[in-house]
Amino acid sequence: MIKQERMVVTNQQEIAHHIFELTVQGELTGEMKAPGQFVHVRVADSFEPLLRRPISVASIDFESNQFTMIYRAEGRGTTLLSEKKAGDTVDILGPLGNGFPVEQAKQKAYLIGGGIGVPPLYELAKELNAKGIETVHILGFESKGAVFYEDKFRALGDTHIATVDGSHGTQGFVTHILNELPKDFDTYYSCGPTPMLEAVQWAYPEKQGFLSYEQRMGCGIGACFACVCRTTKSETDYIKVCSDGPVFPAGVVIS
Incomplete structure (x- = not known):
């Protein structure tokens, strides 16, 4: 069920260049059904900026009624949001959309993300691991300064990093890594820029896949x-x- 709630900020920190991790607490958390859903955030208490910002959910903690979002502060709205501190409240609408079908994976899954499309794959990886599914993570970023959650993903399975400028991991895009990996998986999940999603589909036309569009x-x-x-x-x-x-x-x- 979709709820609108003023949720309490429990933590916010910059985890990479202009990338912020925001954790909030409230009853809305209990309505989340699947990794890959998102929330619509009112970034300020004024009418400017007017529109809410869609932000994906990176991690859910049902026991403490908290969930974590990761977003890039690049415009006026998200910059205002990045100024929120613990104890502040944020008007949030959600959960919204349909998430990744966790039940479709059988034994091994590839999780392929690019940039700000990486966050929802973290909760997905946690839930797949909990079901005994092996996960392999292929994550792409612009540069070393933009990389986040690498250690968290490594704790859940084999993790490969690509950076466009070659400052960390493999130089290039996630497709450069995919070309070197075996196709010994049954399902893939991907989130990121549309050109990346197209390339992933082209790489695995015979595989079952699920794509999250920005x-x-x-x-x-x-x-x-x-x-x-x-x-x-x-x-x-x-x-x-x-x-x-x-x-x-x-x-x-x-x-």
Whole structure:
């Protein structure tokens, strides 16, 4: 069930260059059903900026009623959000969207993320590990200064890092790593920029895959039609990333 709640900030810190980790506490946490869902955050108590910001959920702690978000502070709205401190409150709407289907993985899964598409894969990795599924993490970033959660992912399984400038890990994109890895897995999950998602689908046409799309949103609940995409079902059929997704089976969305 979707809730709107003023949640209490329990911690916020910068974990990479302009990348912030924000943990909040409240009853809304108990409504979360699957990794890959997101929340819509009102970044300030004024009417400017007007629109909420969609932010993915990186980790959920049901026992303490807390969840953690990771976001990039790059505009006025997210910069204002980055100024929140422990004890402050934030107006949050959620959980929104459909997450990753954890039950589809059988024995081994590849988790492939790029940039700010990496955070939801962390909660996914935790839940897959809890089910006894082996996870391999292939994560791409711009540079060493943008890398985050590497140690956390390594604690859950084999982890590979790519950076565009080669300052850490493999130089290039996640596809450069994928080309070197065996295809001994049954399911892949991916989140990141659309070109990366297209490349992942092209690399594994015979595998079962689920992709989480990044799209600009207005309302976050499917009412404004700001995030529509075409599908492969027909030329006139469209889906809304916020309410129908953001996670879709591979091959459904036309970029």
